Amino acid sequence: MGRQDYKPLIEQIRRRISHWTNLFLSMAGRLQLIASVLMSIANFWMSSFILPGECIKEINSICSAFLWLGPALSLKKAKISWDIVCLPKREGGLGLRPLKEANMVSSLKLIWRLTSQQGSLWAKWVHTYLICNGNFWAIKESTSLGAWIWRKLLKYRDKAKVFHRMEVHSGKSTSFWYDTWSDMGHLYDVVGPRGCIDMGIRATASVASVFNRQKRAHRVDVLNQIEAVLENQRLKAVDAEDTPLWKQKEGTYKNLFSTKRTWHLIRQAAPIVNWHTGIWFQQATPKYAFCTWLALHNRLTTGDRMITWSSSIDPACIFCQHGIETRNHLFFECVFTAAVWTKLTRGLLGTHFSTNWDSILSLLVSNTLDCRVRFLVRVVFQTSLLSLWRERNERRHGSTPTPSASLVKFIDRQVKNKCLSIPVTGNQRLGALLQLWFASQA
Incomplete structure (x- = not known):
């Protein structure tokens, strides 16, 4: 696929973004548009085409620029690299799925359609005109048949072999050499072309066609292992259709393709x-969560970071003028910000109260706190962080201090408002939040 082929996709994404110029979106709002709109457009294309690396790189650049x-x-x-943004939230990212990995999963899904033959018109066409009664796993990559996407799919077969296998019943639709029907994998990859000769089994043979073959003894151990596996399968044979399976997790295969589970298996966590x-x-x-995420990665433009960009910038804390403005100082070691945090959370946390950044983070995930207290601390922390950061920026740009x-009062x-927005019914664990908050502020 050349640039002219995927140019409509790039133009469609740029056109979508141009329609959002009049919207006053936060970074969190832009993130939602990327996840729900731009990624959906790319995924639609990937469901039918294998996008080249240059196309994926350009889409990533556009999405990154729009986000920031x-x-x-x-x-x-860009405040944080796109690779980190595309990590799952539990791994420190924003939960976007990397297009490179999504592209690979989509390719594997096309291979599943070919090998499972579950009513796909495209798969039937490929079997009729490209595979031609042969075996998908046996076709040479240098074939002159088909378009570029067909030859690209052939290159993904090594990755697909890890996921695909056949559950043999009658053995009629399972290739003896090229399908994975035993724990030994693709037998042709194990023994090579010489194995077909040594065992006296044609390369095009099905498992069923060798059931009536007389067992042989070989000098090579691996061939004897194949004979044993074949004998065991012969004893279990029944008159039923063979079932194509796809890997769901280690040791588990099912007759369905799961995009999510396949993605988890191919990615490096x-x-x-x-x-x-x-x-x-x-x-x-x-x-609020987005700003907190930036702070946790230490990517807010605090004084200690700005001084590395220009020596003319004053790195002192704009609130207290004592020491260099770092993330930990701003939240909440500074006298001004500590006063705000203390007023809001001392009554709520009691003996657990702290103004230390690391201590506060441990409280946000602590199981020792009551779930309602922990929820309120999380809300106060995120709201305070964004509110103080906005106040800091306004003071840096000459606005009247608040x-x-x-x-x-604002926080x-x-x-x-957050407490009132949570439905009372259906969430018993977070009941009486407002009463608890009023009690802590008394």
């Missing part, structure tokens, strides 16, 4: 971060 700077699509100010449940909890406000009492109002 909106429709301007500038590529120079990153370490799980211990704070993800404290940020991406149910009822979390997306824009007193700490006004900030406390208190946001917490109350």
Whole structure:
């Protein structure tokens, strides 16, 4: 597939983004549009075509630029690499699925359609005109038949072999050499072309066609193992259709293709971060959670980071003017921010109260706290973080400072609104939240 072939996809994505120029979207809002709209467009294409690497790279660049700077699509100010953004939330990312991995899963799904033959018109056409009564696994990659997508699919067979296998009943539709019907895998890959000669079994033979063959003794151990496996399968043969299976997890195969489970099996998982449940909890406000996520990755433009960009920038804390403004200082070691945090959470946390960043993070995921207290601490933490960060930015740009009492009042109002927004019915664990909050502020 050349650039002219996938150019309509790129133009469609850019056109979608251009329609959002008049929307005042937060980064969390743009993230939602990327996940629900832009990725859906790409996934639709990948369901029918195998996108080249250059196309995926360009889509990733567009999505990254839109996430960080909106429709301007500038590529120079990404706060966090796109690879981290596309990690699952439990691994420190934002839960987007990498297009490269999604592209591979879509390719494997096309192979599943070919090998399972479950009513796909496209699969029937391929079997008629490209496979031509042969075996999909036996076709040479250098074949001149078919378009580029067909030859690309042939290159994915080695990856698909790990997932596909046949459950043999009668053995009539299972290739002896090329299908995985035993724990030995593809027998042709095990013994090569010489194995067909040594065992006296044609390369095109089905499992059923060799059931009546007389067992032989061989000098090579692997051939004797194949004979034993074949004998065992002969004893279990029944008059029923063979069933194609797809790997769901280690040691488990089913007669269905699961996109999610296949993706989990092909990807290289990153370490799980211990704070993800404290940020991406149910009822979390997306824009608050997004800002907190940035802070946890230490990607807010605090003074200690800005001084590395330009020596003319004053890195001192804008609130207290004491020391360099770091993330940990701003939340909540600074006298000003500590006063806000103390007013809001001391009554709620009691002996667990702390202004230390790491201690607060441990409280967000702690099982020692009552679930209602933990929920309120999470809400207060995220709301305070974004509110103080906005106040910090406004002061940096010369706006009139807001007193700490006004900030406390604003955050208190946001917490109350969140408590009121949670339905009382169906969530007994979070009952009486508002009463608990009022009691802690008394």
